[in-house]
Amino acid sequence: MDTVFPVRCVGCGLYDTYFCVSCADSVKKRKDLERVGAVITFAAADYNDRLMEKALKTFKYDFVRDIAEPLAEIMRSSIEGIPDQIRSDIFNGGPLLVPVPLHKKRLNWRGFNQSEILAEKIAGTYGLEVKNILVRSKNQKHQADIKDREHRLNNIKDSFNCIDKETLNGRNIILVDDICTTGATLNECAKVMAANGAEKIKALVVARG
Secondary structure, three states: OOOOOOOEOOOOOOEOOOOOHHHHHHOOEOOOEEEEOOEEEEEEEEOOOHHHHHHHHHHHHOOOHHHHHHHHHHHHHHHHOOOHHHHHHHHOOOOEEEEOOOOHHHHHHHOOOHHHHHHHHHHHHHOOOEOOOEEEOOOOOOHHHOOOHHHHHHHHOOOEEEOOHHHHOOOOEEEEEEEEOOOHHHHHHHHHHHHOOOOOEEEEEEEEO
16 A cells, blocks of 8 residues: 555655654744634644645545644644743633534544544643533535635534533533634534533634634
């Protein structure tokens, strides 16, 4: 398989890695929190960075799980590069990491939930717990295929349900996802969790589109 489909960096083409250290380091890191709808969000990088876009598409649509570690390292590097007060604000109160879920049909198609993998890698670094609190009840059209913001909001509406209210109750939460564009998905998840007792809800994503 390595002969027919060799492992090469998405940036420079270096063999034996999907995202080499040099290319990953060249991705410009973000250093600020922003409000996306009702959710305070930290994005590690910009999706309009060519390498970041290619790496994330390789992860999600070429089913390359091994690129998760370089992406998680970009998240860690960006987190460590922000002011202490902002970093403390993100992780205040030992928050629970909650991956944005995939519908079971899409999970079966891809074979993994990219948001869950990223959450587990970040959790390991900061000593936090990952819990699948939400399920996706609708297998709607890909958000990435919808350009109009209003259509995105309608497409994702009522797509999530809480399956563990007891664990969620009174906890600070960090939603984890790969990409945030309009924030419709994050806000819909946050709405469900707030209605089921979550205290403070923030979001951590690899890239903002």
